[in-house]
Amino acid sequence: MSEARIQPVRLEYGSQDFTxxxxxxxxxxxxxxxxxxxxxxxxxxxxxSHGDAALVEYTRQFDRSSAxxxxxxxxxxxxxxQALEELPQEQRAALEVAAKRIRxxxxxxxxxxxxxxxxxxxxxxxxxxxxxxVGLYVPGGQAAYPSSVLMNAIPASVAGVQEVVMVVxxxxxxxxxxxxxxxxxxxxxxxxxxxxAQAVAALAYGTETVPAVDKIVGPGNIYVATAKRxxxxxxxxxxxxxxxxxxxxxxxxxxxxxVAMDLxxxxxxxxxxxxxxxxxxxxxxxxxxxxMNKLLPTLERAGIIEQSMxxxxxxxxxxxxxxxxxxxxxxxxxxLELSVEDPDALxxxxxxxxxxxxxxxxxxxxxxxxxxxNHVLPTSGTARFSSxxxxxxxxxxxxxxxxSAEGASEAGKVASVLARGEGLTxxxxxxxxxxxx
Amino acid sequence: MSEARIQPVRLEYGSQDFTxxxxxxxxxxxxxxxxxxxxxxxxxxxxxSHGDAALVEYTRQFDRSSAxxxxxxxxxxxxxxQALEELPQEQRAALEVAAKRIRxxxxxxxxxxxxxxxxxxxxxxxxxxxxxxVGLYVPGGQAAYPSSVLMNAIPASVAGVQEVVMVVxxxxxxxxxxxxxxxxxxxxxxxxxxxxAQAVAALAYGTETVPAVDKIVGPGNIYVATAKRxxxxxxxxxxxxxxxxxxxxxxxxxxxxxVAMDLxxxxxxxxxxxxxxxxxxxxxxxxxxxxMNKLLPTLERAGIIEQSMxxxxxxxxxxxxxxxxxxxxxxxxxxLELSVEDPDALxxxxxxxxxxxxxxxxxxxxxxxxxxxNHVLPTSGTARFSSxxxxxxxxxxxxxxxxSAEGASEAGKVASVLARGEGLTxxxxxxxxxxxx
Numbered sequence: 001m002s003e004a005r006i007q008p009v010r011l012e013y014g015s016q017d018f019t020x021x022x023x024x025x026x027x028x029x030x031x032x033x034x035x036x037x038x039x040x041x042x043x044x045x046x047x048x049s050h051g052d053a054a055l056v057e058y059t060r061q062f063d064r065s066s067a068x069x070x071x072x073x074x075x076x077x078x079x080x081x082q083a084l085e086e087l088p089q090e091q092r093a094a095l096e097v098a099a100k101r102i103r104x105x106x107x108x109x110x111x112x113x114x115x116x117x118x119x120x121x122x123x124x125x126x127x128x129x130x131x132x133x134v135g136l137y138v139p140g141g142q143a144a145y146p147s148s149v150l151m152n153a154i155p156a157s158v159a160g161v162q163e164v165v166m167v168v169x170x171x172x173x174x175x176x177x178x179x180x181x182x183x184x185x186x187x188x189x190x191x192x193x194x195x196x197a198q199a200v201a202a203l204a205y206g207t208e209t210v211p212a213v214d215k216i217v218g219p220g221n222i223y224v225a226t227a228k229r230x231x232x233x234x235x236x237x238x239x240x241x242x243x244x245x246x247x248x249x250x251x252x253x254x255x256x257x258x259v260a261m262d263l264x265x266x267x268x269x270x271x272x273x274x275x276x277x278x279x280x281x282x283x284x285x286x287x288x289x290x291x292m293n294k295l296l297p298t299l300e301r302a303g304i305i306e307q308s309m310x311x312x313x314x315x316x317x318x319x320x321x322x323x324x325x326x327x328x329x330x331x332x333x334x335x336l337e338l339s340v341e342d343p344d345a346l347x348x349x350x351x352x353x354x355x356x357x358x359x360x361x362x363x364x365x366x367x368x369x370x371x372x373x374n375h376v377l378p379t380s381g382t383a384r385f386s387s388x389x390x391x392x393x394x395x396x397x398x399x400x401x402x403x404s405a406e407g408a409s410e411a412g413k414v415a416s417v418l419a420r421g422e423g424l425t426x427x428x429x430x431x432x433x434x435x436x437x
Numbered sequence: 438m439s440e441a442r443i444q445p446v447r448l449e450y451g452s453q454d455f456t457x458x459x460x461x462x463x464x465x466x467x468x469x470x471x472x473x474x475x476x477x478x479x480x481x482x483x484x485x486s487h488g489d490a491a492l493v494e495y496t497r498q499f500d501r502s503s504a505x506x507x508x509x510x511x512x513x514x515x516x517x518x519q520a521l522e523e524l525p526q527e528q529r530a531a532l533e534v535a536a537k538r539i540r541x542x543x544x545x546x547x548x549x550x551x552x553x554x555x556x557x558x559x560x561x562x563x564x565x566x567x568x569x570x571v572g573l574y575v576p577g578g579q580a581a582y583p584s585s586v587l588m589n590a591i592p593a594s595v596a597g598v599q600e601v602v603m604v605v606x607x608x609x610x611x612x613x614x615x616x617x618x619x620x621x622x623x624x625x626x627x628x629x630x631x632x633x634a635q636a637v638a639a640l641a642y643g644t645e646t647v648p649a650v651d652k653i654v655g656p657g658n659i660y661v662a663t664a665k666r667x668x669x670x671x672x673x674x675x676x677x678x679x680x681x682x683x684x685x686x687x688x689x690x691x692x693x694x695x696v697a698m699d700l701x702x703x704x705x706x707x708x709x710x711x712x713x714x715x716x717x718x719x720x721x722x723x724x725x726x727x728x729m730n731k732l733l734p735t736l737e738r739a740g741i742i743e744q745s746m747x748x749x750x751x752x753x754x755x756x757x758x759x760x761x762x763x764x765x766x767x768x769x770x771x772x773l774e775l776s777v778e779d780p781d782a783l784x785x786x787x788x789x790x791x792x793x794x795x796x797x798x799x800x801x802x803x804x805x806x807x808x809x810x811n812h813v814l815p816t817s818g819t820a821r822f823s824s825x826x827x828x829x830x831x832x833x834x835x836x837x838x839x840x841s842a843e844g845a846s847e848a849g850k851v852a853s854v855l856a857r858g859e860g861l862t863x864x865x866x867x868x869x870x871x872x873x874x
Contacts, residue, residue, distance in 0.1 A: 038735065062853050094854035106549060116545070121797075124542055124809050129788060131822050145859050146516060160531050178858050214822040229666070233677055236822035239672055240782050258870050264863040300862045301474055355836035358560075361845035362838050365864040369852040372561050373836035385568050385673035387834035397824035399792035399810035401799050402780065408798035415625040415806040417531035425737045426701040427802040433695050434798050 004290045005306050006276075009312035015324050025314050028242055028272075028332060028380050029364060043203040045109035045395040051207035053337035058198040058269050063140075063171045065193075070209035075180065075191040083180035091178065098370040099150055099185045106158045107373030109391035115400060122407030130160035133211060134158055134187065134394060135203035135235075137228075138179060140169035140195055146182035147368060151375045152218050152389065153186035159394035161212045167203065169195020181353040184259070196218075204235045217376075217389065242380035243312075244270035245365055247333035247353075249324045250288075251340040252281025256359045262337060265365045267308040268301040273314040276331070280322045285315045325349035335364045354383045360369035408434040442743050443729045445714075445750035447722070450760050457714050462751050463768060465679055465817050477663045481504060481638040486738045488644035495635040500577075500608045502630075503657035514582045520617035528569040528615065535807040535840045536622045542809030543595045546828035552837060559844030562837040570648060571831060572640035572672075574626065574655035574665075575616060577606035577632055583619035584805060588812045589654050589826065590623035596831035601625050602650060604640065606632025632657075637664035642674045654813075654826065675826060679817035680709035680749075683801055684790075687725075688777040689718025690804065691797045697728035703772070704745040705738040711749040713768070714762045734799075759792035762786035769820040772801045791820045817820035845871040 011021050031399055035379040046054040054068045059065045059073060067073050068249050079267055084092065115125025136155045138149055152272070166183055168176075183191060192210055194202065200220075207213030216228060217235035228237045247268040263275035292309065296302050318324045325346065326335060333353035340346060343358035350356065354377030357364050368375045376389035401409060412431040419427035445684050447459050471788045483491040496502045496510060504510050516574035521529065541595040552562025553803055571593045586603070593601050603620055605613075607630045620628060629647055631639065637657075643649030652673035653665060665674045687696055716722055729746065733739050755761045762783065765773060769789035777783060780795035785791065791814030805812045813826035840848060849868040856864035 052457075075456075090854055091858055094858075096850045097851045098855060108553070109563070114545060126546070127793075132788065147855055147859065157568040169833065203717075208683070229669075232666075233817070233819065237818070255870070258867070261863060261867040261870060265861070265867040268861060268863040298868075300860070305863065321796040336826070347837075350835075351569070353834075353835050354563075355838065358837065358839035361866045362840040362841050363845070363849070363871055364850075365844060365856060366840060366848045366852050367836075368864060369868075370848050371838045371853045373563075373838060380670070382670065382673070383833070383835070384834060388836050390834065392829075396789075396815075396820070396822060397827065398787075398790050398820070399804075399814075400784075400795065401792065401804050401808045401810055401827050402795035403799040403803060403808070405798050408800070408803065411803045411807050412800070414531045414534045415800075416804050417527055418535060418806045419802060420582055421528055421531075422738070424702070424705060426698060426705040427805060428740065429456050429736075430695070430698040430702040430800045431806075433692070433698060434800055434803070 006236070006289065006294055008289070008309050008315050009060040011314055011316045013318040013327065016097050020327055022327070022348065025312070026381065030226060034217065036222055040197045040223055040230060043197040043232055044227060045079030047201035047207065048205045049199050052209050054327055055198055055202050055210070058196065059194050062196055063169050064308050065173065069191070073193045074209065075193065077189065080180050080184035080188065080191065083177045083185040084216065087096070087177065087181050092181070095182060095185055098147065098237045099154065099210070101372040103158060104149055106155050106374070106391050109155070110158065111392060112393060118407065120406040121356050121399070123402040124291065127398045127400055128395050129215045129398065130162070131394050131396065132161070133163040133165065133213045134161050135176060135213035135216045136164060136166045136168060137199065137216060137220050137224060138168040139220055140171055141174070144168065144176040146178040148218065149179055149182035149188070150186050153183065155187050155374065155389060156390045156394045157187040159391045161394050164421060165203065166191045167194050167199040169193065169199070172251050195222045198225035200224055200231060202386055204231035215394070217393070217414045238376070238393060239378055239382060239386055241331070243274060244269045245274040245276070245379060246326055246335040246337065247276045247278065247331055247335050248337040248339055249282060249321070249328065249346070250277065250279045252279050252284030253341065254292040254339040257295065258360070259339060260295055262363055263313070264292070264295070264299065264305050265373065266335070266365070267305040267437065268299070269314065269376070272312065273308045275309060276314045276316065278316045278321050278327060279320055280318050280324070282317050282413050285317060321346055322349065322429045328353065332381040334377045334379045335367070337362070352383045354378045354388055405436070409436040441730050442733055443726065443745040443746045444745050445726070445752050446621045447754045448751055450755040450764065450831050451755060453632060455538050457762070458765065458792060460747070461769065463818065466579050472662050473659055475602065476779070477660055477667060481664060481667055484635050484638035485642045485646065489646050489874065492635055492639055492644055494649070496631050498636050498709065499633055502610065507629070507690045509648065510630045514621070516624065516773065517621035517628065520614045521621040524614065524618050525633055529618070532583065532622055535584065536591065539587055539591045540595060543592050543811070543828050547595065548829060548832060555844060556842040557847070558841030560837070563836045564837055565832050566835065567599070568651045568831050568833065569598070570600040570602065570650045571598050571654045572650035573601060573603040574636065574653060574657050574661060575603060575605040576657055578611070579618050581613040582606065583615040585655065585662050586616055586619035586625070590620065592811065592826060593831045594624040596828045598831050600648070602640065603628045604636040606630065606636070617794055630675055634660045634664035637661055637668060641668035654688040654830070654833070675813070675830060676815055676819060676823055681706045681709060682711040682713070682770050682816060683776040684713045684715065684765055684768055684774040684813065685776055686713065686765065687716045687781070688785070689716050689721035689845050690778065691776040692804045693721065693724040693799070694727040694732065696725050699774060699800055699802070700746070700750070701729070701732070701742050702800070704742040704750065705736070708741055708744045709749065710745045712746060713751045713753065715753045715755055715764060717755050717761070718752050722754060726752065759786065765790065767860050769818040771816045773797065773802070774801055774834060787822045791815045791825055794824065797847055820856040842873070846873040
């Protein structure tokens with residue numbers, strides 16, 4: 001038996017301190033301090049006023065680039081296609097299977113126009129159209145994930161977005177060929193090898209070379225997140241992501257090695273990632289902890305896993321599944337694994353989760369790559385009010401209103417009363433012009 | 438002929454300076470200066486740490502309230518119902534017609550679950566569920582609009598939100614009975630007579646009396662907008678609204694008085710509101726300007742209208758409808774009136790608008806009150822990437838993934854290759870456990 005390096009905090013549902021302990025465990029705020037705020041404000045301002053010149057300058061400074069103009073920081077479709085073609089066959093095949101499954105699933109999310117006509121000929125409806133142009137931020141270095149390129153770009157492509165522009169920093173000139181190959185597969189039109197707040201500013205306001213987009217999606221560090229929050233309104237943004245989390249609810253009958261590795265697959269992301277296990281079976285919690293300590297030394301990212309499990313992980317013992325669901329709804333986890341015999345029975349009790357992985361075979365990692373649904377999911381409890389990234393994030397709606405003369409006359413009478421009640425008499429008179437005398 | 442007080446700027450499509458002039462006309466940034474930012478930061482912090490006590494204190498200070506506790510700042514369902522019952526019959530009937538039409542339209546927006554099963558038994562799907570609790574901000578004083586209560590609360594009710602809480606400041610104790618009546622009709626559960634950044638903070642974090650909500654919607658001043666931006670992430674928020682705008686495209690054959698009044702109905706909102714008229718018929722532009730100057734003296738809000746039309750309004754002459762549509766797509770207006778003979782012919786050219794009012798009879802004011810579609814619409818060009826407020830803003834999606842043993846085995850092989858490509862070996866091994874040997 002190896003040394004017990006992993007000892008997640010144990011909580012007991014219903015114990016005196018349970019609620020406070022749970023709240024403390026979940027507390028997370030991304031802190032954008034004054035220094036970050038001021039730095040980002042300056043970068044956004046400079047890129048907005050000096051365009052390409054500022055962009056090149058910042059990239060030389062932050063990414064140790066030797067580029068003298070934006071030409072050197074631009075990759076066209078041919079370069080992406082080349083990356084795809086030079087990929088080892090096994091990787092290319094895997095990427096293609098993943099891309100196809102992601103595309104198939106997301107096509108089910110397409111929304112369409114609708115309208116209806118009332119008795120007097122008045123027609124009301126809603127039109128759905130794609131965004132014109134979207135910017136995709138992909139982190140560089142360690143966290144450059146080709147799977148994220150697929151997950152962000154394919155929904156945009158399915159939505160019918162005309163142009164998808166990607167930015168990815170290449171610190172020290174290091175280009176990730178898998179990322180470029182994924183971009184080719186996902187239909188990305190152009191890549192700029194820039195990053196940080198400067199890349200966000202360029203996408204939001206446009207420069208001589210980088211086209212201004214309508215929405216920016218994709219994860220990034222605190223500078224990127226702060227810049228996205230700052231340009232929100234000028235462009236749309238996706239959610240600002242916190243650390244990744246998993247909650248596993250187990251009946252205690254799944255192989256403890258499987259559950260341990262599922263929890264590890266979150267914990268290995270970074271030290272702030274959170275992996276929580278809930279079970280009514282106390283002995284099973286011990287078994288999973290034993291498995292963890294057995295498996296840890298065999299893993300490449302053991303250091304990160306150890307820190308994440310010990311500082312943010314938890315094992316929660318509950319009396320039964322009803323209480324497990326209650327705790328889950330309080331957490332509103334990004335990923336929820338229902339590692340139980342009959343996950344369908346548990347499903348109606350779950351109100352909040354980004355994605356639910358049902359049954360013992362549905363490892364969360366399958367969802368990260370190739371199940372089909374998106375792996376960009378609401379973190380830090382935001383599943384209470386937000387959704388996985390989807391085709392709907394790249395479409396927008398327009399209301400259509402076409403009154404018949406008769407319909408306008410009837411509606412005009414109602415609008416007139418309400419507008420006068422609000423003291424808006426130009427509104428009232430505009431409506432009254434349409435009332436038949 | 439009365440004095441020509443209204444002279445909107447005239448732009449000529451294709452003139453040398455047209456693009457720059459248009460950009461200048463549209464330029465708008467809500468400026469949240471350092472003073473506002475610091476004030477709001479302090480208010481949010483105080484309410485978060487001192488709860489009700491801070492809330493009562495701020496309400497005494499900012500709204501000249503004499504309340505000594507939150508009891509005095511709480512209105513229950515019975516009080517709202519009373520306001521509805523004491524309304525003059527005509528107003529009550531008008532509110533009821535509007536509420537019914539809004540509800541009928543929004544019911545068409547309800548989304549539902551879907552799922553599909555693959556050949557190997559793997560099931561994928563998407564579940565749609567309502568938010569638990571929503572907070573509705575309603576401005577007090579002049580801008581307290583009962584129609585906005587209907588437009589914000591009814592979609593939440595249609596979505597199935599369990600609890601809708603409303604906040605509305607009552608400066609000097611002045612309560613708007615129409616607003617309370619609308620709240621009763623729209624299914625609001627409880628009202629707190631608080632406002633400003635302190636109300637937003639209370640809704641986001643909860644106090645002893647005010648329950649923490651999952652999303653905050655509704656318009657407000659710069660303090661409210663700044664507070665909403667600050668608590669975004671802790672809760673969901675709707676778009677941050679800029680001044681209201683209308684763009685009318687006319688073929689020159691609508692009564693110029695009608696078009697003038699339609700433009701006025703936006704201009705009367707406030708001095709920053711923007712009303713723009715586009716027509717290929719130059720003489721018609723003159724006619725509308727004449728109508729404006731004739732009608733202005735007869736209007737209660739003439740001063741606001743005059744300032745808004747002269748400072749932010751514009752008349753644009755274009756060669757034809759194709760160019761009119763091009764300018765419209767550049768503007769991405771909140772409200773678009775197609776005051777033309779055959780609006781359906783023009784529709785395919787329009788890519789961006791919050792709501793489109795089709796034909797000569799469809800005054801924008803009808804849409805503000807009782808057409809059915811929402812009057813909360815994307816402003817300041819954000820119709821490029823966002824949508825009218827709708828039922829979808831009060832629902833969220835959860836991905837469902839249920840792999841069969843066979844499906845997990847196949848997907849596991851793909852995930853393993855991709856995870857190893859990304860250097861995430863715990864992901865790979867979690868997937869590999871499910872591969873059949």
